[in-house]
Amino acid sequence: MSNPAHHAHADGHYGVLVVGGGQAGLSVSYHLKQAGIDHLVVERNTVTHTWREQRWDAFCLVTPNWQCALPGYPYQGDDPHGFMKKDEIIQYLDGFIAHVDAPVLERTEVRRVKQRDDGVYAISTTRGDFTADQVVVASGGYHTPIVPRLAERLPAHIVQLQSSAYRNPQSLPEGAVMVVGTGQSGAQIAEDLHLAGRKVVLAVGEAPRCARFYRGRDVVDWLADMQYYDMPVEKHPLREGVRDNTNHYVTGRDGGRDIDLRKFAAEGMELYGRLDDLREGQFYFAPTLGSNLDSADDTYNRINASIDGFIEKHGIAAPEGAAYEPAWRPAEERTTLDVETSGIAAIIWCIGFTPDFSWLDAPVFNGRGYPAHTRGITPIDGLYFVGLPWLHTWGSGRFSGVARDAEFIVHAIREKAQERASLTAAVAA
Structure with missing residues (x-):
């Protein structure tokens, strides 16, 4: 320096x-x-x-x-x-x-x-x-990290961290961990805890997702060839509105892979919709889990379909692709969770910054x-x-x-x- x-x-x-x-x-x-x-x-x-x-x-x-x-x-x-x-x-x-x-x-x-x-x-x-x-x-x-006011009503024994303060699963107390938010940080932290064998309760937000690899290449490579990364904000369909978008969740971990929350759920992660409130010892969630998962998958398939179109238009030789089919669906929308019986020992707030x-x-x-x-x-x-x-x-x-x-x-x-x-x-x- x-x-x-x-x-x-x-x-x-x-x-x-x-x-x-x-x-x-x-x-x-x-x-x-x-x-x-x-x-x-x-x-x-x-x-x-x-x-x-x-x-x-x-x-x-x-x-x-x-x-x-x-x-x-x-x-x-x-x-x-x-x-x-x-x-x-x-x-x-x-x-x-x-x-x-x-x-x-x-x-x-x-x-x-x-x-x-x-x-x-x-x-x-x-x-x-x-x-x-x-x-x-x-x-x-x-x-400024966003932490909702309901955090003030949590029992004192529950450790609270904002995503920027999280380091590793070992640093958290024993017990279940609630991760709130599924942008890039939330999805990857939930995966980090899940891979370490921790019980994870995940409040799923509206973040979109994308594939890591599709038709033989990293999706980023395809999008670069499609000149997506050169598109100025004024040419984007959302114009300045794109600045408010949450980033797509995906990971580069272990050489890169998709983050599939449905797969995590099938392996034991507990998924809920948006966390809305905490009162009388109960967490309250919006009944948005199914729609949020579906919306993320729609974006995933839409990006891949645009790559299909590019491949076809330019006559590029590439392995065949297929649309993502959900590996798991919620049987019901669970809207409450008891704070004490859930065994939650820590909460990680991953809902962004202002x-x-x-x-x-x-x-x-x-x-x-x-x-x-x-x-x-x-x-x-x-x-x-x-x-x-x-x-x-x-x-x-x-x-x-x-x-x-x-x-x-x-x-x-x-x-x-x-x-x-x-x-x-x-x-x-």
Whole structure:
């Protein structure tokens, strides 16, 4: 990691201040250095800390390694179609950190960012005040874990964790474990516990799923050939609505496979619908299990059908495919579960995060706290976002697409800087 002292400005002013030192902020720094633009990256914890401190032990990528394409630092390993495990991801990121050698101020929290009347941004942090001509917000959109208020009514002996704090089955007390939510984290954590022989009660949400492999290849490879990952948000059928979608559940574990909740149920996992309430010693669930499983399978089959169409249209030789047929169906919708007799000793909340940009004093946010922007460029002069899901494409919040977004943002920053320099020169003349 580079020493910020080497890059310190006596007056505390920078051309660009980047908030956040994850893969998005470091990608922006890479392109700013390429463009010769002075800047500072401010990180509340340590760079790329989320990958190190908020992932469980058995975590691995759900996208193949070849999609790791951080700027100037593509995946160089010998398993492009494999899925890096947690320690391999950290190793890849360590190489990227050294490659970028960004000017970073770590363990520094940004308290407030506000544009002054003269157009310059004033930035207040836990380690002093700075100013900058332009600001890039690269802190992601997953800040505050969502835990429902009903959690407050749980008996004290039930251990509660949010998905980012889960590490392994051994760290939980003996007994059944309830996992709430079936996005990528919930589905994979439920699998991790199930494979370890733990009794799992799973509250199934509305997340879709997809196949890992279909017709002889990874589904990601097919979708890449179909140019799905190049589709900009404005061309997506849902437009900006796609940003609210839950990610499809699938896993890269043990070389990659489907996550089939029906199969888990047939093996003894207890599936319920959405968790709605807790009162008088009973959990209450919505009668949505059957419809949620069916909806996830519909998405699974729809993606595969689009691959069938692509294969047929282009006359590609590939093994035959077939639609997924449910291996298990719920006999009934169970809507209650007794807290004590269920033997539940721990609950893992896997229902996502809400953004927290309360430190950014700028009129760019909608009612749910998300910024208005076009490909990361906000209506406010000199203010940008990068690293958000579907900022521009599917890969915007991932290793695969953040480089393209960062390069685009830095191009806009360079143009704005040149425009200001010309204006200043004209005034001086």
